[in-house]
Amino acid sequence: MRLTRALSGALIVVTLTSCSPSGASEHGLTRSGTAGAAGIGDADFPNDGNGGYDVGHYTLALGYDPATRLLAGTATIDATATENLSSFNLDLRGFTVSSVTVGGRPAKFTRSGDEMTVTADLPKGSTFRAAVTYQGEPKPVRDSSNLGTYGFVPTSDGSFVTSEPNGAKTWFPGNDHPADKATYEFRLTVPDGVTAIANGELAGEPTSKGGKTTFVWRETHPMVSYLATMTTGKFLVKTGDSGGGIPVYAAVDPRYQNQLDRLYEVSARITDYWSSVFGPYPFKSTGGIVDDFASGYALENQTKPIYGGFEPDEGIISHELAHQWFGDSVSISRWKDLWLNEGFATYAEWLWSEHQGQATAQQTFDRHYANTTDPMWNYPPGVAQKNDLFNNSVYYRGAMALHALRVRVGDDAFFKIIRRWATEHRYGNATTEQFISLAEQVSGRKLGDLFDQWLFEKGRPATLG
Numbered sequence: 209m210r211l212t213r214a215l216s217g218a219l220i221v222v223t224l225t226s227c228s229p230s231g232a233s234e235h236g237l238t239r240s241g242t243a244g245a246a247g248i249g250d251a252d253f254p255n256d257g258n259g260g261y262d263v264g265h266y267t268l269a270l271g272y273d274p275a276t277r278l279l280a281g282t283a284t285i286d287a288t289a290t291e292n293l294s295s296f297n298l299d300l301r302g303f304t305v306s307s308v309t310v311g312g313r314p315a316k317f318t319r320s321g322d323e324m325t326v327t328a329d330l331p332k333g334s335t336f337r338a339a340v341t342y343q344g345e346p347k348p349v350r351d352s353s354n355l356g357t358y359g360f361v362p363t364s365d366g367s368f369v370t371s372e373p374n375g376a377k378t379w380f381p382g383n384d385h386p387a388d389k390a391t392y393e394f395r396l397t398v399p400d401g402v403t404a405i406a407n408g409e410l411a412g413e414p415t416s417k418g419g420k421t422t423f424v425w426r427e428t429h430p431m432v433s434y435l436a437t438m439t440t441g442k443f444l445v446k447t448g449d450s451g452g453g454i455p456v457y458a459a460v461d462p463r464y465q466n467q468l469d470r471l472y473e474v475s476a477r478i479t480d481y482w483s484s485v486f487g488p489y490p491f492k493s494t495g496g497i498v499d500d501f502a503s504g505y506a507l508e509n510q511t512k513p514i515y516g517g518f519e520p521d522e523g524i525i526s527h528e529l530a531h532q533w534f535g536d537s538v539s540i541s542r543w544k545d546l547w548l549n550e551g552f553a554t555y556a557e558w559l560w561s562e563h564q565g566q567a568t569a570q571q572t573f574d575r576h577y578a579n580t581t582d583p584m585w586n587y588p589p590g591v592a593q594k595n596d597l598f599n600n601s602v603y604y605r606g607a608m609a610l611h612a613l614r615v616r617v618g619d620d621a622f623f624k625i626i627r628r629w630a631t632e633h634r635y636g637n638a639t640t641e642q643f644i645s646l647a648e649q650v651s652g653r654k655l656g657d658l659f660d661q662w663l664f665e666k667g668r669p670a671t672l673g
């Protein structure tokens with residue numbers, strides 16, 4: 209039987225495998241469910257993420273062999289239905305899926321492109337566990353629109369895993385959009401001698417059996433999918449305490465052996481300093497990874513930023529660690545708000561420079577402002593540029609917006625706004641509108657004109673704000 213139902217103005221065709229006259233299913237539940245949407249509702253990226261459920265926890269039990277480049281295992285997803293569902297989607301790119309279960313029972317599934325549709329009757333509010341067993345050679349995304357190669361990237365000795373914006377689907381099935389945060393457990397099995405690094409903290413010593421070693425990592429704070437990592441290979445590791453009481457895990461590819469002590473020391477010092485500026489560090493550990501894959505960028509993977517094939521200087525380390533507060537703990541729920549991540553992390557670089565007695569934030573602002581022909585003046589940072597998501601405007605004009613705010617409201621109110629932003633939305637998601645209203649509330653001023661000029665309108669603002 210085929211039913212058509214209206215959902216958010218769209219006609220959805222639901223195919224039921226069986227149907228009794230009363231509409232009751234074999235489990236006695238009324239079949240009132242509709243198909244969960246194939247996207248989570250981000251207007252700029254309509255297929256990213258999925259609708260109809262919210263993931264609470266992922267357990268990723270995965271093995272990777274750098275020699276064969278095969279990734280295999282089971283992803284277990286604990287989620288809650290947010291609508292009455294007859295099916296839901298998971299994002300997954302490539303791989304052979306051998307089985308899917310929902311609530312322990314085999315479930316039917318179909319695949320189309322990067323979308324997998326799982327048939328299951330799930331009443332609104334019910335919690336469910338889906339398990340997907342799969343294997344294959346991961347295929348990272350090679351993006352045409354300025355994003356480079358991202359997702360699970362096989363390297364000569366392992367893998368370099370940086371998934372922003374939507375590359376989590378290149379290594380595990382899930383709800384691949386920052387609006388759906390979840391906690392994670394990683395059970396990663398690699399050949400003996402290979403180190404497997406994920407987010408959060410190690411749950412005990414790695415165990416070895418039959419030539420393979422399993423590393424169990426737990427990220428107990430909610431995390432967006434693009435920050436999850438499974439970085440594997442030969443690594444030199446240094447662990448300890450930041451000085452301010454935060455455990456530190458630093459790892460470098462042997463090629464960057466001489467960087468290990470510095471990566472550890474600078475990451476520790478900057479984490480402690482940001483804790484004094486932005487408020488308590490949101491996670492249980494900090495650190496960093498330098499791998500030998502030349503991605504050309506860094507990513508703020510939660511608890512462990514990764515630097516792709518270069519020696520990170522203090523500026524970029526200060527940027528990626530500021531993201532732990534802005535982006536990782538306080539996350540965006542739509543890509544058009546990306547300046548809340550990148551503008552803040554870039555402004556943090558300016559603050560670090562100022563703190564080091566180098567250029568002040570005002571001097572850095574002035575330098576960018578003086579460049580009257582910069583293309584970013586035609587690219588307001590508060591609007592997503594789908595084909596150039598990580599454009600300079602999001603970084604530099606976004607940072608300039610914060611500096612304009614600082615000059616308008618004064619240092620006391622400015623740093624109070626920043627700290628309250630980190631506190632009030634800790635571990636959650638937030639929007640530009642919420643930031644503007646917090647800034648107005650804390651400063652007691654109307655700031656619409658300032659944010660309009662700096663975030664939303666084309667053209668170089670005539671004044672600081």
Ligand code: ARG
Pocket residue numbers: 354355356357358372373505506507508528550598
């Ligand atoms: N958030 C990263 C940073 O600012 C940039 C990630 C860019 N992503 C990409 N696929 N190139 O450090």
Ligand code: ZN
Pocket residue numbers: 527531549550553
């Ligand atoms: Zn950044």
